[in-house]
Amino acid sequence: MxxxxxxxxxxxxxxxxxxxxxxxxxxxxxxxxxxxxxxxxxxxxxxxxxxxxxxxxxxxxxxxxxxxxxxxxxxxxxxxxxxxxxxxxxxxxxxxxxxxxxxxxxxxxxxxxNIPAIRNLYPTLGISTYICPDCDGYEIKHKQTVVIVGGNTGANMALTLLYWSKAIIYVNHSKTKINETFRKKLEENQIPVFEEEVEEVKVDESQNLQAIQLVNGKRIEAEKAFVAFKGxxxxxxxxxxxxxxxxxxxxxxxxxxxxxxxxxxxxxxxxxxxxxxxxxxxxxxxxxxxxxxxxxxxxxxxxx
Incomplete structure (x- = not known):
């Protein structure tokens, strides 16, 4: 011993x-x-x-x-x-x-x-995909950013990030219910909402995010991303x-x-x-x- x-x-x-x-x-x-x-x-x-x-x-x-x-x-x-x-x-x-x-x-x-098993997501963490707005909100300044979360948690994240960028897109990856209060705020701030799972993160040779692809085949262009799931x-x-x-x-x-x-x-x-x-x-x-x-x-x- x-x-x-x-x-x-x-x-x-x-x-x-x-x-x-x-x-x-x-x-x-x-x-x-x-x-x-x-x-x-x-x-x-x-x-x-x-x-x-x-x-x-x-x-x-x-x-x-x-x-x-x-x-x-x-x-x-x-x-x-x-x-x-x-x-x-x-x-x-x-x-x-x-x-x-x-x-x-x-x-x-x-x-x-709790980070979802999305193809190519892990290599981008800390480079172009982030978790903490207080740590890395600055990194998305004036950049098109996709928020990959779920439900009210994701809606709140998307609204919080408006401080840094007005080009925010919210993907409700988990398809969790978003209450009416948050839906109204998202609409008022012109944040598009996609109720679909993310299949893959598209990256360049330096592992920088270029776009995300949903399971329905739709491609969403973005320079940055945030993930923040419960659990x-x-x-x-x-x-x-x-x-x-x-x-x-x-x-x-x-x-x-x-x-x-x-x-x-x-x-x-x-x-x-x-x-x-x-x-x-x-x-x-x-x-x-x-x-x-x-x-x-x-x-x-x-x-x-």
């Missing part, structure tokens, strides 16, 4: 930032990563301080891992299948039957996006095994000052804990949690 001061479950942005900070405290830290984080599919973050030309999630994670390893942090690929607390220690096992014992835990297991999975199963509190949206409830959960010795951050789903906020969560993990390892009691 491997014994460490803190195990970070999830090697995404929050987990990596926590690992860097804790490594700099000279603690014995292990990161267990399933290599399935949403940042791996983000091809180009354009809203991060220090990266004016943008940076891919893959590169950011690679650099983060190198940074943490410089301070002695160890990384292990795998999925944690069980996690329990025994007295003041945490015991966990991975899918390859490796056991770990830790004094503290940081959960950075994040969110898995994103918040990866909170391990937290629930420990009895960690979750809120009404199934995100982990944490102390806003320390990022510690209701279970002493367990911290959480990033998309697992915050619904804002921003890389920079995940970084802050990781650093803030690491500071308080260090205090606990040094024997300080949690704040009131």
């Amino acid at each position: 491997k014994k460490v001061d803190c195990i970070i479950i999830g090697g995404g942005i929050a987990g990596l930032q926590a690992a860097i900070q804790l490594g700099r405290y000279n603690h014995n830290i292990a990161v267990i990563d399933a290599q399935k984080g949403r940042s791996l599919i983000a091809k180009d973050y354009q809203n991060i301080l220090g990266w004016p030309e943008g940076v891919s999630g893959k590169r950011l994670r690679s650099l983060g891992r190198q940074h943490a390893e410089k301070f002695g942090v160890e990384f292990f690929d795998g999925t944690v299948t069980s996690l329990e607390k025994k007295e003041d220690l945490f015991i966990m096992c991975t899918d390859d039957d490796i056991h770990y014992e830790a004094k503290t835990i940081f959960l950075g297991t994040g969110v898995t996006d 994103n999975k918040i990866n909170n199963a391990l937290a629930k095994q420990l009895g960690v509190d979750v809120n009404e949206t199934n995100h982990i409830h944490v102390n806003p000052r320390t990022k510690e959960t209701n279970i002493p010795g367990v911290w959480a951050g990033g998309d697992l804990a915050a619904h804002s789903e921003q890389v920079t906020i995940s970084m802050g969560d990781g650093t803030q949690a690491a500071i308080w993990i260090h205090k606990r390892l040094m024997g300080e009691l949690p704040p009131d």
